[in-house]
Amino acid sequence: MNKILNFHLVNDAEWFDKIICLTKSKYTMVDIDMLSRYYDGKVKLKNACHITIDDGDKTFYDIIYPVLKKYNVPASLYVSPKIFNEHINYWFQEIEGYDPDTVKQIVAEMAGVDAGALQPFEFWDIMKTMPVEKIQEVLNRYRERTGTVLKPYQNMSIAELKEVDAHGLVTIGGHTMNHPILQNETDASSQYEISHSIAELAELLGHPVKCFSYPNGIPGYDFTDRERNTLKESGISVAFSTEATNFSKTDNRYSIPRIGVSNSESMLFLKVKLFAGPLWLILKKLKKSGEYVARAQIKKILSA
Known part of the structure; x- marks a missing residue:
């Protein structure tokens, strides 16, 4: 069973250390180059695992990166160069802690709909139905209306990003601009x-970028063949979704699945993900994601 594990921010070094120890004891840890060769048909992989991390939150440099170096585990990190x-x-970092009712009221005003129609929905799901330009407008209006100031910077510095890149253990890939x-x-x-x-990440790092991960990342909901074709034209070798299955040769190399690991998730639950095999995939399919059902309903309301 070949797996890719995906992390975002991690605030518990001991927890992450245990995960890496467990994973390394059961799998052969592989890097981006090996994955690319696998999808080129040049190597075979059995019981392999790759670690990915999205966004470049400061906790990557402070907590995740030291553990990866400690155990010499290769990984890939996906960032938006504009942020650095x-x-x-990121917009989702700024909106954290905003009053949901005020956000919904602003969205309703912008769309010309009754705010009451949006009340049953999580405001995160509402944001995920909107183009990023509209999301930024919501944030700007919220700050103007409430006097809220921008949050302190929460991500790695350019110097830290370049240091990680120069070390070579972690491959840095694209994650859109906004x-x-x-x-x-x-x-x-x-x-x-x-x-x-x-292009901007390549300029920042001083070398070509060969991998990419999609924000949110479910095929057919968050991206389509349009995005896969753009990546292929841009010279990307492999790109990652967040479809929670094992990876195999039958994958589209521009939509490689990853299994998400939430911050401080219990070790027992993680072991189910790692070792339950086909049973885990069946359990995942039994639970239809409420987020995508909600987003379809929200889109109908906002477009009415």
């Missing part, structure tokens, strides 16, 4: 988000 070049937070749900974007915006993130 402009020293700003972290949109790409399917919500126009053709031009989707192409910009992907191609510019790859």
Whole structure:
């Protein structure tokens, strides 16, 4: 069973240390180059695992990276170069802690709909139905209305990013410019988000970028063949979704599945993910994601 594990922020070094020890004891840890060769048909992989981390939160440098170095475990890190070049937070970092009712009221005003229609929904799901330009408008209006100031910067510095890249254990890949749900974007915006993130990250690091991960990342909901084709044209070798299955040769190399690991998830639950095999995949399929059902309903309301 070949697996890719995906992390975001991690605030418990001991917890992450245990996960890496467990994973390394059961799997052969592989890097991006090996995965690329696997999808080229040049090598076979059995019981292999790759670690990915999205966004580049400061906890990567402070907690995740030291553990990876301690055990010499290769990984890949996916970041948006705009965040680092402009020293700003991702939209989802800024909106954390905002009053949900005020956010819903602003969205309703912008769409010209009754705010009551949005009350049953999580405001995170509402945001994920909107182009990133509209999300930024919501945040701007919220700050103006409430007097809320921008949060302190929450991500790695450019110097830290370059240090990680130069060490060679972690491969750094693209993650769009503004972290949109790409399917919500126009053709031009989707192409910009992907191609510019790859080009700007390559310029920042001083070498070509060969891998990419999609924000949110479920095929058919968050991205489509439009995005896969842009990545292929941009010279990307492999790209990752968040479809929670094992990876295999039958995958589209621009939509490789990853199994998400939540911050401080119990070790017992993680062991089920890692070792239950086909049973885990069956259990996942039995639970239809409420997020995507909700997003479809929200889109109907906002477009009415």
